[in-house]
Amino acid sequence: MHPDPIARLLASPPGLPVTQSLPALVAAVRTHRVAVLQAPPGTGKTTLVPPALADALGGRVVVTQPRRVAARAAARRLAHLLGEPLGVTVGHSVRGESTTTPTTRVEIVTTGVLLRRLQRDPELAGVSAVVLDEVHERHLDADLTLALLVDVRATLRPDLVLVAMSATVEAHRTAELLGAGPPGQPAPVVEAHGSLHPVDVRWCPPPTAVRRADERGPTRAFLDHVAATARRALDDHPGDVLVFVPGAAEVAAVTRALTGVRPAAGPVDVRPLHGRLTAHEQDLALETGPRRRVVVSTAVAESSLTVPGVRVVVDAGLSREPRTDHRRGLAGLVTVSTSRASAAQRAGRAGREGPGVVLRCWSEPDHARLPEHPAPEIATADLTAFALELACWGSPDGTGLALLDPPPAAALAVARATLRRLGAVDDDGAVTGRGRRIARAGTDPRLARALLDAAPLVGARRAAEVVALLSEDVRAPGADLVAALRSYRRDRPASWVAQVRRAERTATEGTRGTRGASRLTDDLAVGLVVALAHPERVARRRPTGSAYLMVSGTGAVLPPGSPLAGYGWLAVADADRGAGRRDATVRSAAPLDEDLAVEAALADLHEEDDVRWADGRVVARRTTRLGAVELASATIDPPPDLVAAAVHDHLATDGLDALPWTDAARELRARMAFCHRVLGHPWPDVSDDALLDGLRTWLDVDRIRTASQLRRTDVLAALRRLLPWPDAARLDDLAPERVPLPGGGTARLRYDDDQPVLAVRVQEAFGWRTTPRVADGRVPVLLHLLSPARRPAAVTSDLESFWRTGYPQVRSDLRGRYPKHAWPVDPST
Structure with a gap:
């Protein structure tokens, strides 16, 4: 009997496919200190690789998971296999929660927790190995953490073992990035083969008249179809049912539609699953019960989490991905069709414990048109937090870091400009003291700025409540964020309450109180916090109509029936702009007044003299603007240079x-x-x-x-x-207006063409032996020789040659038509 629980587990491991690959993986890391494990979902890599490394290497093994619910579940499962409570040999650390102790040998963390730990302690003292799980998901913080760990190994800790685990064939790209010592030598790749049971695919597209999604996200009719498909799955197939929808709001909608459903086989429990639920609520979804279950989940259950008992998957075929419109300053999550790789991952959940079935809520032809893989977040997401992490690491543009894909230059430039506006970095991109405090807040830099700057004005508690609300994926009814805040205060969702507590601690850290905490009403306090977070989205109602203009220059409209209609100023927290639409639709906002708008967006306040040509005259006005929003305007006497510029623009336009x-x-x-x-x-x-x-x-x-x-x-x-x-x-002399003629008088030269042109009657050229020249003899004149009636007879710039070869024919023609005129045989005399 092994006294060491890890050794005991490895001596008699559960029957998971990855077991056969553990010796090769351990040998690889002992030799090279780095390795990539390629293993499909369901092989047990998250469960058995960490204890195998802890047994082989000693010290603490840190394992990353992309989501809190996955980190907690993985730690709980491994502790259960060891027969111990959490915090003895195995513990987890997620934001605001930790179960580790000095005896912990395997610590499972979210990627964000490890990223912040690296910034505080790059050497990772006491850690012998880091395991990056699910690197194929290509989350932004995971890509950055991988790059920073490669940098740590190269400069500080060559002894640190680094293992990346991936479920896709892109594992070889990761291996090249990790390297194995000599330049150009990739890390060894160890493959583990899965043993999933067969999964039958059924196509269940909605009726033709039902749209899957619109600009707001999945339609109500489509979610009803997803719920109906889940009900049919309960009637037609055994086992628990796992339903995939894109976000927490859709989880709630489908859960409501299924609650109370009683299939022929008996009652079922309907359990929601997403990252904003309490730990207890997540545990209910992850534990089998006495009755059949329907688990309605976001992508959290796609690859990094095992939901036991599932034999049926119902897939809505939609995902949430970050998208950023850098020009308009709009960023957020958008609903897109899932990729074929994600669809395969979801389907595999039905084949973990036996033959299963997946019901896909789209058609087979539509499936062939899906993208092969999801886009990496670094290509589509807002990079402000990413850029701040780079600055804190001392590499503001990411040069020299082992990133799987480089950040888009334009997106990174916008992110760095945003950080400069926040005072988080200086003009060279180096992090400031304020920037480090913003980074320690552990939230989006804009929200951290709002929290720190708003707390002295509205009170730390109110600032924390609003910032926590903005951290949630809130779709406020009628876009009224103040009403949403009142709802959260009343219902007190656990995830929001926890965020409020953390934010309030951050806001009061190192301060002696909050001045002016009660001078604003609740409505304006919410508006100020939002405006400090997103000053570019401060919006003023246009002079005519009900639309608004944001500081960024983007137009915005409220949804029909919004209680915010009529306010002169708004602070917009969330807005999206559908394809082909001129204005963005406001999804959440709060009232504001002009003084607070200017206070929040002070960096955008400027005066400009607008001098232009309009209505047949120079018009000059001095305008005070908050970005694109005009605050005041007055006629001025313009300076001469602006008058000249206005006339110039007029002539440039009209010619x-x-x-x-x-x-x-x-x-x-x-x-x-x-x-x-x-x-x-x-x-x-x-x-x-x-x-x-x-x-x-x-x-x-x-x-x-x-x-x-x-x-x-x-x-x-x-x-x-x-x-x-x-x-x-x-x-x-060089370009004469007129040329003297041999017989007396002069003729006008034309300079309109490339060569000067002289149009004269043939008789007026009699006496010229050669062609007249201008520009100090450099350029011959192009002679247009005319008849007595001034009709074209010949064109030449070589008169001497013309008299010899062309004139005889011209003379013959003109003598017949004009017999009374003299036509000498030798015209040059």
């Missing part, structure tokens, strides 16, 4: 033809353009773009205020300002 061009001005411009093209410097470019770019150098635009003044402009005199001196004195 330089808006100026009163005379023939003489057009001709001078053409001659100057020719000199610039042929001779270059110092002759100026007088193209449209160049004239616009240098408008103030030749046109007195800062004195022009009206269209009538513009029409009186002397464009010819203005252009002459551009002539280079002293070279301008040679303009008539």
Whole structure:
């Protein structure tokens, strides 16, 4: 009999498939200190790998789980197998709760707990190994924790054992990232093969008229279909039923629809399961009972949690994923179709204990169109908290960290700009003292900022209540967040109460009280906290209509019948903007007044002089704005540079033809353009773009205020300002207006084309032996030779050749038509 409970367990382990792979895994970590275990769900990796490592390595083994409910359940199951209560050999640590003691050898934690521990103590003193479970789920904090642990091994703790456990073929990507010593050598990959029972797939799409989801999420009609499918599963199949829906609100809706259902086989218990339930409520869902159960769960039960007794899975086929509209400052969870990989994970839950069945609430053709894998959070989520963790680690842009995917540059830039606004990082991206305090709050940096700054104004308790509420996925009726807060105060949900206590401790840490705690009504206090968290979402009602404009520039509308309609200012906590819609729909908000709006969004307060051309004149106003929201405006006497800019914009829009061009001005411009093209410097470019770019150098635009003044402009005199001196004195030599003719008189040159053009009758060219040239003889004139009636006869820039070869034919034609005119044989004399 082994006195060591872990040794006793390993000597007689439960019949789990991973048992066969434990020797290879232990050998790999003893040799390389790193390994990747690829094992499908149901193999027992979460249960047996940690004690195997603790037995082989000594010291404490820390195991991560993506969710609190999974961490608690895994610890409880392993303690049960060891025959001990929690806190002896096995314990767990989740936010606000820990069952570890000095004797604990296996500690199961949420990834967020380990991330905060790494920031406090990068060496992880006393820890011999870290096991990262479910790395294939690609949660943002899990990707970052993996990268930081690789950095710790490279710089501080080469002896630290690191094992990543994955259920997908992407395990080899993780192995390359972990490395095994020599550059380019991946960590060893150990595979464990599952022994799931067969699962029969049934397709149960809703009726054609039922939409699965709209911009708000799953429709009521579709959730009714999911509940009806679960009722049919109870009648047609044995065993407990596990129903997957995307969020806590949908869990509640389906649970209500199934409560009281009595199938032919007898009564059943309906149990909700999600991360916001109390530990007791979660335990009820995870424990078999005397009666059949229907467990209605979010994705928490998808891969990192075992729900015993399940033989039937009903899958709604929907997931919640983070999405961020960085341009509009809108971020949140959206409802999307699940991936094929997630659907397979969910289906596998029905085959853990025997042959099972999965009822999928979509069609087989729809299944073929699903994405293969869910998108990694780093590609879609708001990166503000991620960027703060990077700054706290000393790597603000993540350079050199072993991330499975790099953060999108634009999203990271927005996150760092947000942190600068919060005072969490400096201009170089280095974390500030305030930033470290925000990071220690253990919540979104925006909410932490709101908590710390609002507590002295509204009281630590009220600030904590609102921040805890904002941490929940609240869909306030009519978007009224104040009403939602009153409901939470009345019902006191356990998860919210726990968050309030933690937030209040954070708010009062190191302070001596809260000034001004009672100066605001409850409504305005809620609004101020929301506004401090999301100053870019402070919104003012538009002058006409019922829509609002946010500080960020995004339009917003309240849902029909909202009690918030009519308020001049709102602090918007949550809003989403559906595809093809101009304005976002407000999902939760609280009233605000202008003074509080300015206080919360002070960084966006600015004055600007708006000088523009409108209605045929320069209009100038000084406007005070809160971001995109106009607070006040007054007429001003604009400075000359802004007047010039307004006239410039007008001419850039309407074109330089808006100026009163005379023939003489057009001709001078053409001659100057020719000199610039042929001779270059110092002759100026007088193209449209160049004239616009240098408008103030030749046109007195800062004195022009009206269209009538513009029409009186002397464009010819203005252009002459551009002539280079002293070279301008040679303009008539280089680009003459007229050319003397052999027989007397002159003819006008045209410079509109690439080559100067001279149009003369053929007889007027008699006596020229060669083509006239301009620009100091560089450029021959293009001669358009005309008949006596001034109709085209020939075009040439080589008169000497034309007299020899072209003129005889022209002479023959013209003599016949114009016999009274002289047509000499030799026109050059």
